[in-house]
Amino acid sequence: MAVDTAHPAGAVAGSGTSILPGALKDAFLTGLIALGLLGPLVGFQTVIIDGALGLAYRPLVVAIMVGIIFVGRLILNLTVWSPNRAPKANAGSGPLARGALAIAPAFKPALLAFAVLFPAIAAFAMGGLNESRYLLDLGILILTYVMLGWGLNIVVGLAGLLDLGYVAFYAVGAYTYALLATSTPVNDFFAAILGETFWANWAFWFCLPAAGLFAGLWGMILGFPVLRLRGDYLAIVTLAFGEIIRLVLINWVDFTGGGAGIASIPRATFFGIPFNASEDGFAALFGLEFNPMHRIVFLYFVILVLALITAFTTVRLRRLPVGRAWEALREDEIACRSLGINTTNVKLSAFATGAMFGGFAGCFFAVRAGFVSPESFTFDISAMILAIVVLGGMGSQIGVAVAAAVMMGGMEMLRNLGFLKQVFGNDFDPSLYRMLLFGFAMVAIMIWKPRGLVSSRDPTIFLKEKKAVSGSLVKEGHG
Amino acid sequence: MDVFVQQLINGLTLGSIYGLIAIGYTMVFGIIGMVNFAHGDVFMVSTFIALVCFLLLTTVLGITSIFLALAIVLVVAMFFTSLMNWAIERVAYRPLRGSFRLAPMISAIGMSIFLANFVQVSQGPRNKPVPPMVTDVIVIMEREGYQVTLAWKQVIIMVLTSALLGGFWYLVQKTSLGRAQRAVEQDRKMAALLGINVDHTISLTFVIGAALAAVAGTMYLMYYGVANFADGFVPGVKAFTAAVLGGIGSLPGAVLGGLLIGLIEVFWSAYFSIEYKDVAAFSILAITLIFLPQGLLGRPEVEKV
Numbered sequence A: 001m002a003v004d005t006a007h008p009a010g011a012v013a014g015s016g017t018s019i020l021p022g023a024l025k026d027a028f029l030t031g032l033i034a035l036g037l038l039g040p041l042v043g044f045q046t047v048i049i050d051g052a053l054g055l056a057y058r059p060l061v062v063a064i065m066v067g068i069i070f071v072g073r074l075i076l077n078l079t080v081w082s083p084n085r086a087p088k089a090n091a092g093s094g095p096l097a098r099g100a101l102a103i104a105p106a107f108k109p110a111l112l113a114f115a116v117l118f119p120a121i122a123a124f125a126m127g128g129l130n131e132s133r134y135l136l137d138l139g140i141l142i143l144t145y146v147m148l149g150w151g152l153n154i155v156v157g158l159a160g161l162l163d164l165g166y167v168a169f170y171a172v173g174a175y176t177y178a179l180l181a182t183s184t185p186v187n188d189f190f191a192a193i194l195g196e197t198f199w200a201n202w203a204f205w206f207c208l209p210a211a212g213l214f215a216g217l218w219g220m221i222l223g224f225p226v227l228r229l230r231g232d233y234l235a236i237v238t239l240a241f242g243e244i245i246r247l248v249l250i251n252w253v254d255f256t257g258g259g260a261g262i263a264s265i266p267r268a269t270f271f272g273i274p275f276n277a278s279e280d281g282f283a284a285l286f287g288l289e290f291n292p293m294h295r296i297v298f299l300y301f302v303i304l305v306l307a308l309i310t311a312f313t314t315v316r317l318r319r320l321p322v323g324r325a326w327e328a329l330r331e332d333e334i335a336c337r338s339l340g341i342n343t344t345n346v347k348l349s350a351f352a353t354g355a356m357f358g359g360f361a362g363c364f365f366a367v368r369a370g371f372v373s374p375e376s377f378t379f380d381i382s383a384m385i386l387a388i389v390v391l392g393g394m395g396s397q398i399g400v401a402v403a404a405a406v407m408m409g410g411m412e413m414l415r416n417l418g419f420l421k422q423v424f425g426n427d428f429d430p431s432l433y434r435m436l437l438f439g440f441a442m443v444a445i446m447i448w449k450p451r452g453l454v455s456s457r458d459p460t461i462f463l464k465e466k467k468a469v470s471g472s473l474v475k476e477g478h479g
Numbered sequence B: 001m002d003v004f005v006q007q008l009i010n011g012l013t014l015g016s017i018y019g020l021i022a023i024g025y026t027m028v029f030g031i032i033g034m035v036n037f038a039h040g041d042v043f044m045v046s047t048f049i050a051l052v053c054f055l056l057l058t059t060v061l062g063i064t065s066i067f068l069a070l071a072i073v074l075v076v077a078m079f080f081t082s083l084m085n086w087a088i089e090r091v092a093y094r095p096l097r098g099s100f101r102l103a104p105m106i107s108a109i110g111m112s113i114f115l116a117n118f119v120q121v122s123q124g125p126r127n128k129p130v131p132p133m134v135t136d137v138i139v140i141m142e143r144e145g146y147q148v149t150l151a152w153k154q155v156i157i158m159v160l161t162s163a164l165l166g167g168f169w170y171l172v173q174k175t176s177l178g179r180a181q182r183a184v185e186q187d188r189k190m191a192a193l194l195g196i197n198v199d200h201t202i203s204l205t206f207v208i209g210a211a212l213a214a215v216a217g218t219m220y221l222m223y224y225g226v227a228n229f230a231d232g233f234v235p236g237v238k239a240f241t242a243a244v245l246g247g248i249g250s251l252p253g254a255v256l257g258g259l260l261i262g263l264i265e266v267f268w269s270a271y272f273s274i275e276y277k278d279v280a281a282f283s284i285l286a287i288t289l290i291f292l293p294q295g296l297l298g299r300p301e302v303e304k305v
Helices: A009-013 A020-043 A059-078 A095-126 A130-158 A167-181 A184-194 A198-226 A231-251 A293-317 A321-331 A333-338 A343-369 A379-391 A397-415 A420-424 A430-448 B002-032 B039-060 B066-096 B102-123 B152-174 B176-186 B188-193 B198-224 B233-246 B251-271 B277-291
Strands: A044-049 A052-057 B137-143 B146-151
Touching: A020 A044, A020 A059, A020 B039, A020 B066, A020 B102, A044 B039, A044 B102, A052 B039, A095 A130, A095 A293, A095 A397, A130 A293, A130 A321, A130 A343, A130 A379, A130 A397, A167 A198, A167 A231, A167 A343, A167 A379, A184 A198, A198 A231, A198 A343, A198 B277, A231 A379, A231 B233, A231 B277, A293 A321, A293 A343, A293 A397, A321 A333, A321 A343, A333 A343, A379 A397, A379 A430, A379 B102, A397 A430, A430 B066, A430 B102, B002 B039, B002 B137, B002 B146, B002 B152, B002 B176, B002 B198, B002 B233, B002 B251, B039 B066, B039 B102, B039 B198, B039 B233, B066 B102, B066 B198, B102 B233, B137 B152, B146 B152, B152 B176, B152 B198, B152 B251, B176 B188, B176 B198, B188 B198, B233 B251, B233 B277, B251 B277
Parallel strands: none
Antiparallel strands: A044 A052, B137 B146
């Protein structure tokens, strides 16, 4: 469909014997537009010379880029968009889609087994535990986003409420842990009754439920006034709330430490046993040689369990009346109301549940990094989580997991494009282009597959036999 | 009193800029029912186009008359920004028309990230300060050493905004283009049946919105004397707040909302705390939507089965 609408007018006109003149004209026009778009900002660079602003010129770069666009458009006009080409067969039932359906039942257990065995696989592949640190960190990052995606999926995918401020709950969770764990009064209180090191060792395990509950509470506080709103309005208000929370974190210096953030947050412990080289440490108690990697492996399993809890809860909730009410609400709000469902309460429960999982993830983020600052909770994160949910196909859990792995893995790969320096010279910094490509990918994926990567849904309720439902039959909700 | 008058002037100036951006939001929302997230970044790109053009004119071509330079900058910025927004609509939004509601919104968020990073990559992440352009001021009143001043650049901004709004109002109310636009807004299918080129009309809406954003961008550059790649998001959200406050879909509402947001922001900074001025603006957005979802001048939305 995307190809259809982008069909150049010039090529249509020349649908007889020769399409070259039309194609050339169209490519020339495209090149001209590209020149207009790229000329001012790529061709001229504002640079500060001796304190004053001056201009540097890059005509060659513009010429190359416009040239690429001209040639690319010409080739596309003559081949893919050519009117002489036979129309493509229905893409949905291609061999790829059928193959995907065939492996679908085995896919979930295989993915789960891979996730559980990942630390061992990583250590084996890299030739040692210490060498696998990078892969494990990447795994933790991806799982964090999988969990956030699954949490937001409850709000966006199931209840059909568009939340653009999800990062606020992530921040609430992270700051709950950071503030409680570093708080001196709390530490003194526990030191007096349970021993000096008690709070440092147990803080994470006490704060994890607290962070989730607190974030859920915030979800209710924020959700209650705004859930009467519909669609785009809800999106904007949640975005505003996300920004408000971040701005308060920056400006309320006495309480949150301001832009500098909170450092030296206590690390995760093995249920009270710290990961250090002391006699009471994890390694000594289990008779292992001390290795700082133990903590990383443990963190990996913590986030894996947290993510699985999120997924499991969602699956179970979908079978409860409240979960069915969420999906019913997404399909038709007016019908829900006429059937006696209290829409405000149902929306609020979805919002708070999603927020709670965001809070858990935030708490985990704080304990992993050992440092929190408002920098980590920008709108970009909300956009990224939402992109993961939409790209995964809203409502499909496996899709969200795959999308998170693709997106975060892709972003990480862009970090490692150091070899491009040899092509473009030493001034070229590939990491600058990460977000540029990310934005471009978001647009491209939406145009290519507006319904996400996984286009079938599990039905909530079925007669005799479970059949997959096409994603395009699922409504997206009004809220 | 003196401080109050001074802040009133500053607030109206800032409000004019917000109002110009807000029109772009409100028109696009009115005609295709989509929040154009990238509009704030379109505004930011226009400040850079204006900056490049201004530098070209003054340092390379050596134009000394600042007003001539500003006039040329304005036209050039309007042209290139319009071209860009036309292309954005064509590439990122048009293929998604008629698709499900979230798709164009995600696409717009992606476009917003793309534009901000495109400018960061091509122009560098640092602030770009321009030398002050119009520095003359008129002293309106003076008491106990405190001068209430009206800067010429503020006069330019307010006069230009009013003039443009007049012209724009004429365009929407009196010309056939405006009629087509309002018709598409009411009922796209019916408008198409009556021979209105819907695609063309929607494209022109984006072009007009971008042209007004470019005026705002040029004025912003002249007023604050700085351009930065990250300066699109927050003004964009504030302008959207203005559009919502005035009643989304309503053009006079967008301007009224813009002026109100500008005044609220400036007075909040002057009398309460400058750190929380953005919090104040965002809170206004939330409060308006909760208690007055149709805005000040908007029509209430009727839900049909």
